[in-house]
Amino acid sequence: KFDGTPVRIEGDYIVLYDDEGRITGHFGIQRDITEEYKIKKELEVNKERLDLALTGADVGLWDWNITSGEVYFSDIWLTKIGLAADHPTMQWSEWLNYVHPSERSLVKEKLETHLNGKTPFYESEHRFLMKNGNWKWVLDRGMVCERDDTGRALRAAGTLLDITEKKQIQEELRTLSFTDYLTGLYNRRFFFETLQHWIADAIRSERNFSFCLIDLDHFKKINDTLGHQAREEALIFFADFLSDEIRSCDILARFGGEEFVILLGDVSGKEAANIMNRISRKLKRQIINLRNRESTTITFSAGIADLYELKDKKPEVFTSYADRRLYSAKSRGRDCIVWQDIKI
Template sequence: MIILIVEDDSGLADLIKEKVEECGYKTASVKSAGEAMEWLSMNTPYIMLLDYTLPDMNAKEFITELQRKGDLLPTFIISTGQGDERIAVDMMKLGAMDYIIKDNNFLDLLPEVIRRVVREIENEKKAKEQKERLENVIESTRLGTWEWNVQTGEVVLNERSAEIIGYTLDEIIPVSNQAWKKNVHPDDYKRAYELLKLHFARDLEYYECEVRIKHKNGHWVWVLNKGKVIEWRKDNKPLRMFGIYMDITENKEMYEKIQELSIRDPLTNIYNRRYIFDRLEVIVAEFLRENKNFTVSIIDIDYFKKVNDKYGHQAGDFVLKEFADIISGSLRPYDLSGRYGGEEFIIVSMNSGKEQTGLKMDRILEIVRNKKFIYKDNEISFTFSCGISEGSELDDISVAALIEAADQRLYKAKNSGRDMIVINS
């Protein structure tokens, strides 16, 4: 495993190299973003230790350029001598696994930071391998396929699609959308239709719904129905849609486990950032149609770096997991909580305004203030800062606008002394 050191100070680069190699890793060193891009075009590091300030561009510009070019982005840690917390937060949002400040303790703390990132990489790798194993089990089963001319209603199925519900293909030809509607359980049809409308309106990237379809023998078969419009008319209406049927009557539990693995943060077991953002897109679309208010809260643990520095990164991981449990236990069943990145968390509260959500966050903050988190006989205390935005306060609502408003209020809380909730800019 090679760790790429991107550092323009040759003397410091040598000291970093020595520390990293003491941890048992091989190293490679470059002095600029340009040299790093050239090295990355031919090699893939296990981790990249990236100095924020480089001669030709800063780390934010460098990572943004890699993303723009579509290059594979390596796992990276940011090192900075500026001590600017906003820089650290910005880089974490661009994908940094951790950050470390170049102070007097920099070289002493570096090995533990690297070991922590390695642990996170290994955890994610294990979760991915488990997900792939389960996916392979399901992929080895035969799938029904369908192609639908949305405008004419004509549907083309394969033999397996007919077999799932007890027919031969010859028995059900010709197939139409009306015939499908007739055989779908009435309790499932409305939900399926609403999801189709969202997909046709491009509010959902693809259509996915679990429905019961009547078998030839009269019983109901659970089917996972997934599809996507593959051709649009010039007037932006759907023309052709392609999808699959999967009989999940017996395998439904296994499939749900795969879905859970793909949307959960491996450390805290709450939802991951991608899933929360996907759900927010749907929630914003619902708000625009039905005006159901909701809030977005972004939480940042105050001085979390001090917890890691004083007690170690395993203690930091323990705190993150315990805090996630407190959040989950304090929310209603239909609210959403997720890990936003690093020590930041995001909460989506349904049918709620800023004031109501603010009171809920105050209760959570009070729980955290009064709790001693015991890790290996150490009593760890912390607080958090929180910014809250709500859908109804924005003239031009979007996921990005909601996040930006909550982010601004979070920074206001942090700049005002931390340990507080801010609901207004």
Template sequence: MATQKTEHQTEHPDFETLFDNLADGVYLLEPKTSNILWCNRAAYEDLGFEKHEVLNHSVLSLQKDVVGQPQWDEIAQVIQAHKTYTFVGRHLHKNGGEIAVEINTTHFEHQGQTYFLSIARNVNKRLALEKDLQTKENSIWFALNEASDGLWEWEVDTGYVFFSPQLKKMLGYGPNEMEPVIETWTRNVHPDDLQMVMQVMQDYHQGLRGVYEVEYRLRNRNGHYLWVHDRGKVCQRGDDGKPLRMVGMVQNITERKQLQFQLEALAANDFLTQLPNRREGENQAQRHLALSKRNKMPLSLAVVDFDDFKSINDMHGHQKGDEAIVFGGQLLQQAIRSSDYIYRWGGEEFVIIFPNTKLEDTEVIAEKLRQAFESADWPSIGILPFTLSIGLAGYPGNGDTFEDIIAQADKAVYAAKENGRNQTILANELSQA
């Protein structure tokens, strides 16, 4: 006997209808690849897509703050280790814009398969409302946070550190990650920079600096290092004057540092051979000589001159002459030891520094250089073979300054050319002549 529905009984909507009427986007994810397996209406309409378009995406292609599979792999491990994982980031809109989202992700098992279920809330309007509701003091803090890549606040006596969401996002972490202790920061500073950074901090605390300000490398979630500019000040001290609380701001300067290094390399390298130029080479030579004096070690150097190079330009043209200089520079660099240092002095002349090497021991290396030129495949670049003249001088026998030593080596190479070229002469031989 069929039962009749009373006026209070209704037929409930199915789950698909319920999900499609949620205000927040819902995504079913495959944990390993982050591919989107299913989504509700809000998920694709908020982003300006059709449903089938979103299903061709993944977290890596939609979420602008998750970059690369290694970062996703780490996040996936954190999701599976916690009941709920919260991440604040930016979703890519179809028109090229972005939407600020707060995402809560859970994991579950179904028929032996693990899935992630993410609920993404569009927080653009909430962020705008929060800006309007800030008091003047909070507005300044908020503006600093938005204008910078991250803020921090350190309780010096307890070791507690507040890392702002922006700073965490810069390093690839969610807002509930990064343990708020000073060790979280120190263990991510590049090992080669840590001592320098801590010295700057100590100097500031001791009043030797007016502000804590330093540039260093900081590791992000993927294990890559970002260059950052870190600046902070003590905002609270104890009765004894010791710092109790510091606040600071971190800026990601990786792009600027990369450009700086490129410009420095251009300024330090010879444009033709890409070896160090004369200015950079002489700076390095001065450092090597200072180290030799400090450690009471010998140092030698060679002035290397290409023989009859004018005839190469006259016979083959200046373009071929440039090719000969490049090829010859490569031969010299390949023939010397890894501890030696070579730079282009100018024209067809090169200087080689031999650290911790007695002058008489450089004759063997010089002979190796001449043999490298004699056996080189010059016809491969369309040039007839040519030879080298080499002048050798050293510290302490030929002078106490770099200028004195290279002057002696220059006299020796001149003598080598005057005596028939294709030979090596030591500066000591000049004084005996």
């Protein structure tokens, strides 16, 4: 400029020649693009910052042209899902194929609900197929950013965040919340949640199942004579023994202390008693070798109830039946199984 301030210019020029082809001058138009260039550089810097932030946070961007069905993905997710950098788009129908089959219908439902203007934004946690064939959990969020005069959605944009590690931690915590720390069996909490489902399913399908409440006999003597470590070893042995003796479809849990519980599917109380008597006879032949070089044996008593005999088919009633029959088994001298002689 005249005041000495440097400017950035852009020009279009025509070179002038004489009759012999020699350059005699030039003619052109110039314009000041200083502000335009400044804005462009700021946009480039901001884009670089955004790319760095998204890369650091492992977040991908998607931009969906709803009219054409084309979905654009940012570089970081192009790499993850195996698209070429020079082809960063796919059709909506293709994109949906990357969603886990068991979750596609829910994703479609959530998206359609948002597109119809019934929710302020779209959000879904689902599994997404990576190029290596593995499924990753993602938090998929977005919103409509353009509608026509009738309110029809034209464009939506959003983000994909890998939450696989979070899901794994949640699953580990869930497993811990349902697992007995010593034996590795299900705990009392999980058992009662499962019992409620079993009752509802059995009533719906008109099927029977049995509830077996088990208590180890004179177990306190092991702790008193052989020590706390021996007690824990015996509990672990018994848990493993029972696990091997029941079907994979049955439910085994530690009820607390030296009490265990089993749900036997499609089994009547009488049939359950026969099963528990077989297990009891086999247990008596087992020698538990302890780390302190001592050995011991154990027996158990059990109270059994089945669903068909319950007038009020509730978990607490089931427990009451089995508990009273367990008490009757202990009253008979233990090492005993009772399944029908209590009237409630």
